[in-house]
Amino acid sequence: MAESATDVLAQARQWREAGKGVALATVVGTWGSSPVQAGSHLAVSDDSAFVGSVSGGCIEGAVVTEALQVIADGRPRQLEYGVTDEMAWAIGLACGGKVQIYVERVE
Amino acid sequence: MKLDYLAQILAARAQKRPIALATRLADGAQSLYDGATCTGAVALSAGQIAEAHGLLLAGRSAPLAASEGAIFLRCYAPPAKLVMIGAVHIAQFLAPMAALAGFEVIVIDPRGAFATEARFPGVTLVTEWPGPALARIGLDEHTAVVTLTHDPKLDDPALRAALQSPVFYIGALGSTRTHAKRIERLRELGLAQLAPRIHAPVGLDLGGRAAAEIAVSVLAQVIQQRYRRAP
Known part of the structure; x- marks a missing residue:
């Protein structure tokens, strides 16, 4: 995991230096049987490319959509997905956990 | 950001x-x-x-x-480092297990017959004596040191270096009786007061005797000590 985090950040910088808008999503809290550790990163570019993971694959699509908003308006956001959230069921976080994600723009 | x-x-x-x-x-x-x-x-x-x-x-x-x-x-954080003294049988299990658990693994043994690529495929091997080898590698608070040779000529200089460093774990293979003799030797060096830092007999008491089982118990104890310091 440690290595992949570096790769994600390296990719984020590469995108930024190539002039792309970039957002970084970070898992800042987990509850229950979440499959990811706090600190896991997902980097998203303004052309919807992404690297890394914040959930083992269940909610990346939704996080990418939010990340594009963050790239557009520069306002950081806190997102929360879990079993109590119908949306999370719909997008597949069926592992019984809850995850809190912070999304920020790389300036 | x-x-x-x-x-x-x-x-x-x-x-x-x-x-x-x-x-x-x-x-x-x-x-x-x-x-x-x-x-x-x-x-x-x-x-x-x-x-x-x-x-x-x-x-x-x-x-x-x-x-x-x-x-x-x-x-x-950079990956924690596990430095083993002794390219012995247990090290052949402990090295790959520790690597899988995310450690940077280094095996030190000046005896060429032990420290071979064939016995330790893909593992960083150092064939210098432990004293100079550890001085070069550097012992910091992200490092664990385990001596495995049973030979005071090799183990003691490593323990001496580890005891005078901020490493987060020191373990020494050997029985309680062996360890008592080891503490006597450390006493002669004026290091007896630091000896309680040494985990000996090494590893969590899981009951296993096979080399692979001992490797699991050592790795488990290293991981336990690493996270013991976190709030």
């Missing part, structure tokens, strides 16, 4: 220096903490610094408790 912070984190990672990013989630203000100083828009209290220090040592990212979850600390 400032691009400059991203660059600093990547530079620290490349140089295997630990670094952490503190983010105040309410407004996105951030600071970098390198284990000694904290620079940026978020000022951490003495209590939060102490907490951040423990997290950085353990390589664990978490909200700072003292901030009631409002400040998240993302730690970028």
Whole structure:
């Protein structure tokens, strides 16, 4: 995991230096049987490319959509997905956990 | 996040220096903490610094408790290092197991017949004597040292170096009787008061006797000691 985090950040910088808008999503809290550790990163570019993971694959699509908003308006956001959230069921976080994600723009 | 912070984190990672990013989630203000100083828009209290220090040592990212979850600390710690003295049978199990668990693994043994690529495929082998080898590798608080040779000529210089360093774990293979003799030798060197840092007999008591089982017990104890310091 440690290595992949570096790769994600390296990719984020590469995108930024190539002039792309970039957002970084970070898992800042987990509850229950979440499959990811706090600190896991997902980097998203303004052309919807992404690297890394914040959930083992269940909610990346939704996080990418939010990340594009963050790239557009520069306002950081806190997102929360879990079993109590119908949306999370719909997008597949069926592992019984809850995850809190912070999304920020790389300036 | 400032691009400059991203660059600093990547530079620290490349140089295997630990670094952490503190983010105040309410407004996105951030600071970098390198284990000694904290620079940026978020000022951490003495209590939060102490907490951040423990997290950085353990390589664990978490909200700072003292901030009631409002400040998240993302730690970028280099992989912990496990240095084994003795390219012996147990090391042949412990080396790959520790690598799988995310450790940077180094095996030191000046005896060419033991430290061979055939016996340790893909493992970093150092065929110098333990004293000079450890001085060159450097013993820091992200490092664990385990002696496995049973030979005082090889084990003792390594223990001496480890005891006088901030390594987070020191283990020595050998029975209670062997360890009593070892402590006597350390006493002659004036190091007896540091001997309680040595885990001996080495490893958690899992009951196993096979080399692979002992390797599991050693690795388990190293991991336990590594996280014991985190809040």
